[in-house]
Amino acid sequence: MDLFLDGNGPVSRQLFNAIRAAIAEGRLHPGDRLPPSRDLAAAHGVSRGTVVAAYELLRVHGLVESRTGSGTYVARSPENRAPAPEAPPRDPQTSYARRARLAHDHSRIPGRPVAGARIDFQYGMASPPSLLRARWKRLLARARPFDHWGYPPPAGSMRLRKAIAQHIARTRGVVCSPEDVLVVNGVQQATALVCRVLLEPGDVAAVEDPGYFSLRRTLQMHGAQMRGIPVDGEGMQVDKLEGSQAKLVCVTPSHQFPTGVVLSEQRRQALVDFANRTSAWILEDDYDGEFRQDGPALPSLKAMDRDGRVIYAGSFSKTLFAALRLGYMVVPPGLRLDFFNSKWAMDFGCSMLEQTLVAELMESGDYDRHLVQLSRRLREKRQLLLSILNETLGASVEIHPARTGMHLLVWVNGLSNDDAGKIIASAAADGLGLHPVAPCYFSPPPRAGFLMGFGALSARELAIGARRFADLVTRHLPAGAPRRGLIRLVR
Secondary structure, rough: OOOOOOOOOOOOHHHHHHHHHHHHOOOOOOEEEEOOOOHHHHHHOOOOOHHHHHHHHHHOOOOOEEEOEEEEOOOOOOOOOOOOOOOOOOOOOOOOOOOOHHHHOOOOOOOOOOOOOEEEEEOOOOOOOHHHHHHHHHHHHHOOOOOOOOOOOOOOOOOHHHHHHHHHHOOOOOOOOOEEEEEOOOHHHHHHHHHHHHOOOOOOEEEEEEEOOOHHHHHHHHHHHEEEEEEEEEEOOHHHOOOOOOOEEEEEOOOOOOOOOOHHHHHHHHHHHHHHHHEEEEEEEOOOOOOOOOOOOOOHHHHHHOOOOEEEEHHHHOOHHHHOOOOOEEEEHHHHHHHHHHHHHHHOOHHHHHHHHHHHHHHHHHHHHHHHHHHHHHHHHHHHHHHHHHHHHHHHEEOOOOOOOEEEEEEEEEEEHHHHHHHHHHHHHEEEEEOOHHOOOOOOOOEEOOOOOOOOOOOOHHHHHHHHHHHHHHHHHHOOOOOOOOOEOOO
C-alpha cells in the first residue's frame, strides 16, 4: 500500500493522516485489511512501534478495527468518508461516442434482472442442469486439458474451432472449414465485428421489426442507417427489402426474436437470392436454434448459402451459461483475414481456459447430451407455463407459437402498452419480474405484450410466478373481457 506522508509532525501522526486520507478518498474501503505493522514499518523505514501507534490512533477515531489473530481492518462505517464526487459531464469526443450516447442508456437495458424480484421471467437465460454444473466444476478443478499459458490465438483455439465446425455441420447443416470459424465473446461481439468489417457509417442495415434491441443499438453505434422490416407468421417479410439499399440484413430465422416464428423456406430462398443479386450480406443469429422441443431442429439459413453471403453466428451463452461469454461465427473465406484482424485489435482473443474446457465438453459428447437434457426441460417448462396461462387467462391472451426457445411472447387483449407498464410496476413491488416486448419494436405496439422467459425458473417458481402474473392481468382487464376458452395462437 502506497502512503503519502506530508512531513509534518511525528511520523506516527503522518501515518495516521495518510491512512485517514486514503479512507476518505475511497482508496481504502470498509473491510479492507491494512498491512501488518511489521511490513508497513519496513516499507517506510520506521520502527514497528511507530506503526502500532498510528493504528491505535485510527482505532480510537473509529476508522479501523482490530481482529484478534487476523489483523487490522478498515471499519465498516468510517465516520469521515467523503462521498465520491460526481464527474462533470463532457461533450462526446468522437462521432462514435456521440452515436453511442444517443443509442444506449446503460442504466436501462431491457431484459436485465428486475431489482428485488424473487421470481423473474427474465428471457434469454436457462438454468444449467445439474449434470452440466457437476461436469464443469470437475473440469475447472482438474483443468487437465489446459496447457496454454501465453496469449490466445486471436481467431480462437484450433481445437475448439474444429469441435464447433463438426458440431454445426452435424446439427445445423453448416459445412465449413475450422479455419473459417472465429471464436468470439458472444453474438454481441460478432455483431460489432460485422459492423467493423462490412459497414461504413451511413450504410443501410435491415433488421427485423420487432427484433433484438441490442443488435439495433450496436448497429446504431457504428453509424448504420436502420431499416425495420416487418415480421409476420412466416418471419421477415423479405419482399419489403426491395429498394431498401441494404448492405446488411440481420435475421433470426430459426427462432425469430421475440415472436418465435420460423422463417419459411420460400422466404429463406428469397433472402439468399436478394443478397446474391444486390451483393448484400446476411448476419444469421442462430442464438437458440439448437434446442429441439417439437420435432427436429430446422437447418440454418447458412446451410442454403452457396455464394458465401451469410455470416453465421452462434452462442454458448444460451446453450451453456451466460457468464461464459463465448460464441462463434463462420465468416466468408475471402474476408477471413479482415475479421481476424478486427478480433485481434479488439481484445487479442478469448480466454484459452474456457475455450479448452468447452472443447473438452464437445469432444466428450457431454455437450450433445446436455443439449438433449436442456431441451427436454425447456419443453416441460413451456408446457407448464402454457397450461397455467390457459387455465387462468384463457381467451384474454394471445401467444405466438414457438417450436423452440426459452420464452413466450404473450399479448393481452383489451390492454394497452401503457397498461403493460402499470402491470410491470405492480409486479416489481410484489417481487415479480416482468418484461415488456415494447423495446423490441421501432414504434411501441398499441397493446400490452410481455416476454415471459421460463428457462431460468424452477417448476415451482414458474407456477407461482405465472399465477401471480395472471392475477395482475385480471385486475387490469376491462369489464366484460372474454376469459373463457383457450388461448388464441397468433398466426
